[in-house]
Amino acid sequence: MLAELGLIGTIGEDDEVPVEPESDSADEEEEGPIVLGRKQKALQKNRSADFNPDFVFTEKEGAYDGSWAMADVMSQLKKKRAATTLDEKIEKVRKKRKTEDKEAKSGKSEKEKEAKEGSEPEEQEDLEGKDEEGPEDEDSETDYSSADENILTKADTLKVKERKKKKGQEAGGFFEDASQYDENLSFQDMNLSRPLLKAITAMGFKQPTPIQKACIPVGLLGKDICACAATGTGKTAAFALPVLERLIYKPRQAPVTRVLVLVPTRELGIQVHSVTKQLAQFCNITTCLAVGGLDVKSQEAALRAAPDILIATPGRLIDHLHNCPSFHLSSIEVLILDEADRMLDEYFEEQMKEIIRMCSHHRQTMLFSATMTDEVGLRNSAWWGEWRGAEDPAWAAAGGLGQTWLASTASSSPHLPASWQASEHSCLCAGQVKDLASVSLKNPVRIFVNSNTDVAPFLRQEFVRIRPNREGDREAIVAALLTRTFTDHVMLFTQTKKQAHRMHILLGLMGLQVGELHGNLSQTQRLEALRRFKDEQIDILVATDVAARGLDIEGVKTVINFTMPNTIKHYVHRVGRTARAGRAGRSVSLVGEEERKMLKEIVKAAKAPVKARILPQDVILKFRDKIEKMEKDVYAVLQLEAEEKELQQSEVQINTAKRLLEKGKEVLNHEPERSWFQTKEERKKEKIAKALQEFDLALRGKKKRKKFMKDAKKKGEMTAEERSQFEILKAQMFAERLAKRNRRAKRARAMPEEEPARVPAKKQKQLKKSVFDEELTNTSKKALKQYRAGPSFEERKQLGLHHQRRGGNFKSKSRYKRRK
Numbered sequence: 009m010l011a012e013l014g015l016i017g018t019i020g021e022d023d024e025v026p027v028e029p030e031s032d033s034a035d036e037e038e039e040g041p042i043v044l045g046r047k048q049k050a051l052q053k054n055r056s057a058d059f060n061p062d063f064v065f066t067e068k069e070g071a072y073d074g075s076w077a078m079a080d081v082m083s084q085l086k087k088k089r090a091a092t093t094l095d096e097k098i099e100k101v102r103k104k105r106k107t108e109d110k111e112a113k114s115g116k117s118e119k120e121k122e123a124k125e126g127s128e129p130e131e132q133e134d135l136e137g138k139d140e141e142g143p144e145d146e147d148s149e150t151d152y153s154s155a156d157e158n159i160l161t162k163a164d165t166l167k168v169k170e171r172k173k174k175k176g177q178e179a180g181g182f183f184e185d186a187s188q189y190d191e192n193l194s195f196q197d198m199n200l201s202r203p204l205l206k207a208i209t210a211m212g213f214k215q216p217t218p219i220q221k222a223c224i225p226v227g228l229l230g231k232d233i234c235a236c237a238a239t240g241t242g243k244t245a246a247f248a249l250p251v252l253e254r255l256i257y258k259p260r261q262a263p264v265t266r267v268l269v270l271v272p273t274r275e276l277g278i279q280v281h282s283v284t285k286q287l288a289q290f291c292n293i294t295t296c297l298a299v300g301g302l303d304v305k306s307q308e309a310a311l312r313a314a315p316d317i318l319i320a321t322p323g324r325l326i327d328h329l330h331n332c333p334s335f336h337l338s339s340i341e342v343l344i345l346d347e348a349d350r351m352l353d354e355y356f357e358e359q360m361k362e363i364i365r366m367c368s369h370h371r372q373t374m375l376f377s378a379t380m381t382d383e384v385g386l387r388n389s390a391w392w393g394e395w396r397g398a399e400d401p402a403w404a405a406a407g408g409l410g411q412t413w414l415a416s417t418a419s420s421s422p423h424l425p426a427s428w429q430a431s432e433h434s435c436l437c438a439g440q441v442k443d444l445a446s447v448s449l450k451n452p453v454r455i456f457v458n459s460n461t462d463v464a465p466f467l468r469q470e471f472v473r474i475r476p477n478r479e480g481d482r483e484a485i486v487a488a489l490l491t492r493t494f495t496d497h498v499m500l501f502t503q504t505k506k507q508a509h510r511m512h513i514l515l516g517l518m519g520l521q522v523g524e525l526h527g528n529l530s531q532t533q534r535l536e537a538l539r540r541f542k543d544e545q546i547d548i549l550v551a552t553d554v555a556a557r558g559l560d561i562e563g564v565k566t567v568i569n570f571t572m573p574n575t576i577k578h579y580v581h582r583v584g585r586t587a588r589a590g591r592a593g594r595s596v597s598l599v600g601e602e603e604r605k606m607l608k609e610i611v612k613a614a615k616a617p618v619k620a621r622i623l624p625q626d627v628i629l630k631f632r633d634k635i636e637k638m639e640k641d642v643y644a645v646l647q648l649e650a651e652e653k654e655l656q657q658s659e660v661q662i663n664t665a666k667r668l669l670e671k672g673k674e675v676l677n678h679e680p681e682r683s684w685f686q687t688k689e690e691r692k693k694e695k696i697a698k699a700l701q702e703f704d705l706a707l708r709g710k711k712k713r714k715k716f717m718k719d720a721k722k723k724g725e726m727t728a729e730e731r732s733q734f735e736i737l738k739a740q741m742f743a744e745r746l747a748k749r750n751r752r753a754k755r756a757r758a759m760p761e762e763e764p765a766r767v768p769a770k771k772q773k774q775l776k777k778s779v780f781d782e783e784l785t786n787t788s789k790k791a792l793k794q795y796r797a798g799p800s801f802e803e804r805k806q807l808g809l810h811h812q813r814r815g816g817n818f819k820s821k822s823r824y825k826r827r828k
């Protein structure tokens with residue numbers, strides 16, 4: 009690639025950098041455990057030895073086919089008329105540019121030749137020689153002179169960012185204490201059935217990861233779990249294995265769906281489904297995938313067969329619940345929320361309420377995430393509690409899945425944390441989690457193997473500072489990083505879909521192999537991009553946060569953040585796409601002035617040294633120049649896209665009109681409209697309310713923002729600076745909205761449902777009862793009779809009222825008397 013661009017590579021990902029105080033070579037030299045296809049050699053260097061965590065991922069053996077059951081999924085995709093791909097358009101524009109430049113160059117050299125023929129005939133040979141020998145440069149319009157090459161060979165500089173430790177505050181603390189597990193526990197020790205152990209071996213898992221060691225024994229007991237472990241540490245198997253074991257142990261009596269796994273994105277659904285299927289490959293348990301973007305009809309057919317385990321995204325699940333008459337959730341025995349904090353945030357709020365309302369109350373619930381907070385449960389306690397509050401306490405005794413066996417194992421299992429064995433509730437954490445336990449989950453076990461700001465253990469974090477008023481450098485810096493240093497297995501995250509698309513075009517025009525993944529694409533395009541990235545057909549995947557959570561793409565070496573994401577949580581997930589399953593990985597984030605606060609927090613939370621990468625200024629300038637020159641080509645690609653879209657739209661219109669003329673109106677409406685839990689009107693209202701909220705936030709006291717938005721809209725085309733500013737602004741708006749919502753939640757929604765304080769019987773007797781307690785709250789028959797009848801003769805005598813007639817309102821009478 010560098011050769012194609014006429015550049016010479018500079019600092020390599022694995023190179024030693026002089027300024028770096030400690031050597032990085034060790035982590036590059038160790039072998040990666042999983043062998044990759046085409047670029048194996050590069051990846052073999054990718055294993056880290058920088059860190060020494062307790063757990064070491066062992067090499068995967070056997071035939072673990074990590075594919076996403078793509079064939080299955082692809083057959084469910086809607087077929088669309090094939091148009092030219094973006095890459096084809098980019099290629100077309102590139103070729104055109106090359107020919108133009110070639111022509112321009114040859115015209116120029118002709119002129120020079122003529123001029124020189126007249127003046128300096130002796131230099132002719134030299135020039136001709138140069139023309140022949142000189143490379144037929146593919147990117148001749150941005151060719152670099154030999155002087156420039158010197159500049160480009162300058163190495164980046166890496167400096168360790170010092171972090172200020174708070175006195176007396178060590179990382180971990182409260183969280184680590186809460187989750188103990190038997191470190192020597194093996195899969196064989198876990199009482200798992202043979203078919204599962206066979207599948208584990210087939211998938212190449214030699215020993216359980218910490219989260220698996222901690223969760224599987226507890227999950228087998230049918231306990232509710234709230235679990236947090238770093239990205240890429242095997243949470244999927246941690247929830248899937250106990251569930252599968254319980255399904256095997258207690259086979260179903262009737263064909264019903266018993267386990268529901270909810271995930272936030274379609275791609276993650278496909279992946280979780282694939283992993284579950286692989287774990288269940290040697291038993292009779294059936295699985296089903298119900299995510300958006302795939303064919304509804306075939307999903308409905310699969311649901312009618314009542315699969316044991318259903319993996320779904322909330323929207324599509326609700327669609328089925330409302331439109332597939334025989335499908336319901338009343339038989340769900342286990343509910344799992346993968347990426348639980350996301351599933352319970354405002355985005356899914358209405359949908360989750362609807363799903364929980366339809367779910368059986370008698371269930372085990374498990375929440376999993378790398379960024380789990382106690383708040384997750386607390387914040388959602390109000391509405392969640394509504395449905396779980398009145399649960400049958402006899403559930404555990406009556407038995408969900410294999411309860412008898414569970415009861416016997418509970419007391420004898422040597423693999424449960426010591427604290428758990430001592431007392432069932434000692435594993436529940438004190439403080440905030442108590443609130444969560446009492447409202448969201450039933451006596452949940454809190455298993456925090458990592459803190460919720462921990463990044464993957466083998467991740468090396470780097471940051472590139474964007475200087476004030478140099479926001480426009482971001483694209484140039486990213487291009488420089490991708491061309492010179494991180495050339496393959498890279499995920500580049502942007503804040504907006506538009507920027508992701510632009511980066512795809514820009515990098516594509518530079519000759520890099522790029523794909524994009526975001527919500528503006530069809531499902532086919534999304535999956536195709538992922539497939540190509542997994543199959544190493546492309547080197548760089550530009551994505552929005554839709555790809556930030558959960559995706560397990562083998563061999564991702566680098567994650568680049570174009571801007572810092574919305575929150576630290578988003579950051580943890582994004583950078584978690586690399587350094588998975590014991591492998592090393594690197595993240596490089598571009599940080600501007602306005603994002604430094606988040607950087608500080610990241611540095612503070614980091615357990616390994618965080619580094620600042622400094623690119624030579626000349627390099628940035630060169631790439632900036634290159635991009636500027638490319639603007640017209642970017643525009644040309646966008647034009648091609650717009651033209652093709654227009655053409656497609658008119659084709660659709662013509663076809664519709666044709667069908668209308670031929671077969672009448674009913675042909676267009678032969679499909680009955682699908683119902684949803686919200687009416688169209690409600691959905692519209694919700695959207696408007698959310699948009700207004702955002703709008704309100706954007707304008708709140710921030711004149712700068714208001715002006716920025718207005719100016720950008722007016723101009724239509726943004727400058728590089730404005731584009732970057734817009735990315736940051738979007739992240740800030742999200743963060744503010746979240747903060748506002750959290751503040752509001754604490755006031756209005758997060759009332760912890762505290763149990764009435766239990767007073768010991770002895771103490772109760774000692775407590776003095778007030779007159780209020782004794783008289784007004786006494787609802788016994790005798791007391792009520794007495795109250796109706798009024799005071800007795802004795803009492804009236806005491807009050808000096810015995811001479812008055814009984815009955816009537818003696819109080820008012822006496823008052824009347826006094827007044828007189």
Ligand SMILES: Nc1ncnc2c1ncn2[C@@H]1O[C@H](COP(=O)(O)OP(=O)(O)OP(=O)(O)O)[C@@H](O)[C@H]1O
Pocket residue numbers: 065066068212213214215216217220237238239240241242243244245377378557558559560584588589
């Ligand atoms: N016991 C094990 N031994 C070796 N590899 C494992 C083991 N368990 C899981 N893995 C592998 O680890 C990788 C990450 O697993 P998984 O996707 O479940 O992580 P995760 O914790 O859910 O990550 P995220 O938080 O990003 O969703 C997968 O490739 C999986 O095959």
